[in-house]
Amino acid sequence: xxxxxxRGRSTGRRHLRRAPPARPAxxxxxxxxxxxxNRAEKSEARRxxxxxxxxxxxxxxxxxxxxxDDVAARAGVAKGTIYLHFDxxxxxxxxxxxxxxVPLVAVLEEAPPPDVSIRAVIxxxxxxxxxxxxxxxxxxxxxxxxxEGPRFPELAAFYYRNVVERAITAMRALLxxxxxxxxxxxxxxxxxxxxxxxPALVAIVWSGLFDRFAPIDVDAMLRAHLDxxxxxxxx
Numbered sequence: 001x002x003x004x005x006x007r008g009r010s011t012g013r014r015h016l017r018r019a020p021p022a023r024p025a026x027x028x029x030x031x032x033x034x035x036x037x038n039r040a041e042k043s044e045a046r047r048x049x050x051x052x053x054x055x056x057x058x059x060x061x062x063x064x065x066x067x068x069d070d071v072a073a074r075a076g077v078a079k080g081t082i083y084l085h086f087d088x089x090x091x092x093x094x095x096x097x098x099x100x101x102v103p104l105v106a107v108l109e110e111a112p113p114p115d116v117s118i119r120a121v122i123x124x125x126x127x128x129x130x131x132x133x134x135x136x137x138x139x140x141x142x143x144x145x146x147x148e149g150p151r152f153p154e155l156a157a158f159y160y161r162n163v164v165e166r167a168i169t170a171m172r173a174l175l176x177x178x179x180x181x182x183x184x185x186x187x188x189x190x191x192x193x194x195x196x197x198x199p200a201l202v203a204i205v206w207s208g209l210f211d212r213f214a215p216i217d218v219d220a221m222l223r224a225h226l227d228x229x230x231x232x233x234x235x
Contacts, residue, residue, distance in 0.1 A: 047085045049075040051099065054092040059140045063089065063148040063155070093155055097145075100138050101163050104128065109170040118178035119230050122196060126222040129200050134207075134218055142204045168193050189229070199225045 053075035057066040066089065072079040086092050107128065112121050133139055149156035171193040178184050189195060203218045 046075070046077055046081060050077065050082055050085060051092065051095055054089075055096050055100075055137060055140060055144075058093070058096075058144050058148075063093065063144065063152060090155065094158055096141055097159055097162060100141055101133075104132055104138075105163055105166045105170070108167055112174070118174060118183045119226065121174055122229070123223075123226055125196075126200070126219075126226065130219050130222065134200075134203060139204060139207065142201075143208050146205065167197075171196060196229065 050071060054066070054071045057070050057074060061070070068082055068089065069079055071092070072082055075082075082092075086095065108125060133142065145156065145159050149159070172190055175184065175190045175193060179187060179190060184190070199221055200218075203216060203221065206216055
């Protein structure tokens, strides 16, 4: 139908009517719409299953040998489902680090109450390491970085920027505050905060290579390390 202008003249344009929505045939029920919340929950559950499967495959086969087909099979999803959440294996690795380790670094970055000593702060950090990293699958993430990092420098760089660098910066700030308060006799730990975490990394390496021959009581080792640090470096 031609539309008419304000003076009754035809504008030459045609208005197309939109087709009305199709109605269900007699006796046919409309498909029930799934609540958005349920869809989001299922999508998140699939995402978590993919991340968990990826970590297991990376640890079992190594990063290079792991195929997304294997991850999909272990997660119980189609391979295409992985691409709905992640672009590639590197994105999966970044997700593993981001969800499993970065939140723990954020805890370290929080300033402790002013009346808490540096010794107590580091003791709490060691407890968190044993409970939240060494005793969980997070230990496998650290081991994965150690074994695959030299072959995949971009993964090591991501881990360094998001975990190592942030943790060292936070630890150095805590130690500097302790030095100002007279809790440290000198600046050796401020210059080399890696000395604090070194036994934890030894525990990760030892657990993968020698634990079946001579298991270590990691909690006791870290307490001994704490005594050694502050017997020689502080008040």
